[in-house]
Amino acid sequence: xxxxxxxxxxxxxxxxxxxxxxxxxxxxxxxxxxxxxxxxxxxxxxxxxxxxxxxxxxxxxxxxxxxxxxxxxxxxxxxxxxxxxxxxxxxxxxxxxxxxxxxxxxxxxxxxxxxxxxxxxxxxxxxxxxxxxxxxxxxxxxxxxxxxxxxxxxxx
Amino acid sequence: xxxxxxxxxxxxxxxxxxxxxxxxxxxxxxxxxxxxxxxxxxxxxxxxxxxxxxxxxxxxxxxxxxxxxxxxxxxxxxxxxxxxxxxxxxxxxxxxxxxxxxxxxxxxxxxxxxxxxxxxxxxxxxxxxxxxxxxxxxxxxxxxxxxxxxxxxxxx
Amino acid sequence: xxxxxxxxxxxxxxxxxxxxxxxxxxxxxxxxxxxxxxxxxxxxxxxxxxxxxxxxxxxxxxxxxxxxxxxxxxxxxxxxxxxxxxxx
Amino acid sequence: xxxxxxxxxxxxxxxxxxxxxxxxxxxxxxxxxxxxxxxxxxxxxxxxxxxxxxxxxxxxxxxxxxxxxxxxxxxxxxxxxxxxxxxx
Numbered sequence: 001x002x003x004x005x006x007x008x009x010x011x012x013x014x015x016x017x018x019x020x021x022x023x024x025x026x027x028x029x030x031x032x033x034x035x036x037x038x039x040x041x042x043x044x045x046x047x048x049x050x051x052x053x054x055x056x057x058x059x060x061x062x063x064x065x066x067x068x069x070x071x072x073x074x075x076x077x078x079x080x081x082x083x084x085x086x087x088x089x090x091x092x093x094x095x096x097x098x099x100x101x102x103x104x105x106x107x108x109x110x111x112x113x114x115x116x117x118x119x120x121x122x123x124x125x126x127x128x129x130x131x132x133x134x135x136x137x138x139x140x141x142x143x144x145x146x147x148x149x150x151x152x153x154x155x156x
Numbered sequence: 157x158x159x160x161x162x163x164x165x166x167x168x169x170x171x172x173x174x175x176x177x178x179x180x181x182x183x184x185x186x187x188x189x190x191x192x193x194x195x196x197x198x199x200x201x202x203x204x205x206x207x208x209x210x211x212x213x214x215x216x217x218x219x220x221x222x223x224x225x226x227x228x229x230x231x232x233x234x235x236x237x238x239x240x241x242x243x244x245x246x247x248x249x250x251x252x253x254x255x256x257x258x259x260x261x262x263x264x265x266x267x268x269x270x271x272x273x274x275x276x277x278x279x280x281x282x283x284x285x286x287x288x289x290x291x292x293x294x295x296x297x298x299x300x301x302x303x304x305x306x307x308x309x310x311x312x
Numbered sequence: 313x314x315x316x317x318x319x320x321x322x323x324x325x326x327x328x329x330x331x332x333x334x335x336x337x338x339x340x341x342x343x344x345x346x347x348x349x350x351x352x353x354x355x356x357x358x359x360x361x362x363x364x365x366x367x368x369x370x371x372x373x374x375x376x377x378x379x380x381x382x383x384x385x386x387x388x389x390x391x392x393x394x395x396x397x398x399x400x
Numbered sequence: 401x402x403x404x405x406x407x408x409x410x411x412x413x414x415x416x417x418x419x420x421x422x423x424x425x426x427x428x429x430x431x432x433x434x435x436x437x438x439x440x441x442x443x444x445x446x447x448x449x450x451x452x453x454x455x456x457x458x459x460x461x462x463x464x465x466x467x468x469x470x471x472x473x474x475x476x477x478x479x480x481x482x483x484x485x486x487x488x
Binding site: 211212213217242254277278281282285286300301302303 | 328329331369371372373376377378379380382383392394395396397398399400
């Protein structure tokens with residue numbers, strides 16, 4: 001659908017995410033359901049109090065991977081519009097790091113699509129989180145993206 | 157958890173639902189995820205353009221059933237807080253009829269709980285929707301709530 | 313002749329298409345002691361014959377809880393005959 | 401003696417703990433024609449021996465696409481050695 005691609009949104013932001021504005025963008029009168037996922041900074045990690053987080057991204061690749069998730073979501077689920085916005089830089093406790101909104105005429109597709117989008121983002125989008133504590137900082141344990149198998153030897 | 161019951165919210169509203177305020181109420185620094193479901197009035201029903209809707213409820217029973225859903229959700233899923241707000245009266249196209257927000261330390265529980273809450277609400281909460289069209293109005297096809305089996309004959 | 317039992321009063325509530333059909337949101341009625349929700353419904357079906365067609369799709373409630381149709385009524389019960397629900 | 405092939409230049413990007421370890425966000429380097437991503441990584445592992453311990457957890461990318469380690473490099477490729485991702 002032409003209309004779909006125009007209204008989808010994939011963005012990396014260095015300032016706070018305006019959640020209400022993202023929701024407005026996916027909302028349309030022909031829908032009936034919007035499911036959103038709001039991921040925000042917890043005040044602890046593995047039992048240690050967190051001070052703040054820093055996110056960095058391989059920006060052009062992260063955006064390309066977010067758009068790929070969008071294409072997969074439209075192929076797999078009968079949804080209308082999708083928005084995926086990820087924050088970068090320093091984030092304080094309680095601030096939103098990622099916000100996903102999906103609109104759909106029927107709720108099951110919106111739930112499935114929103115969940116697929118965040119699950120896939122966490123496995124495949126090149127973004128990294130560093131956690132700052134009272135006594136130091138660590139890069140969060142991450143997930144290894146699925147890598148292509150070795151290329152066949154080219155006959156040359 | 158005492159804290160949980162205090163912050164949960166179950167409400168029937170005759171005025172527009174303030175979505176941002178409902179989300180703020182379930183949001184807490186020890187969480188990391190909020191999943192929301194926003195059900196709003198579509199501009200058509202079975203292919204006919206809708207003018208507006210009217211919702212009515214058996215109010216004390218609807219609130220009791222919404223609280224029951226809350227208790228089930230806390231028993232089934234590792235979530236933190238839950239809000240279920242349903243609008244009553246006349247609703248225009250695009251207006252939110254039901255809004256559900258669930259906060260949780262981890263996203264899977266929030267998705268599962270939010271979906272369980274809306275699915276169960278649609279089957280068990282005594283609320284009725286009348287759809288108004290250019291040429292008349294109809295009560296929406298609904299779902300028959302699961303009824304208890306016949307009571308055993310009391311030995312008297 | 314059956315024993316004469318005291319009558320009792322219950323509150324009956326109507327919603328959605330059932331409210332429209334009866335033209336009432338609620339009323340208080342007297343029923344004979346020992347009557348069940350089914351008996352009460354049958355009284356309304358006599359007053360409003362169109363109700364009969366809806367019977368199979370209705371669920372009964374007593375004091376804000378879904379209940380079975382053969383439940384006996386108690387004084388001051390809140391009774392409702394609920395059409396299929398369509399909230400959300 | 402192997403045939404002398406022209407060298408080529410690629411852009412290499414570093415992120416997260418790998419950026420901290422090398423102390424660089426990116427650099428442009430010359431590699432011999434026919435070199436693979438694995439060969440390029442090995443050059444960095446010689447310069448920064450601590451990199452070796454991370455090798456198993458890294459994924460390679462070429463021009464913003466995940467790729468296999470035995471992919472040959474082309475002129476002006478953007479290459480990155482990506483640590484496990486932790487967005488969201």
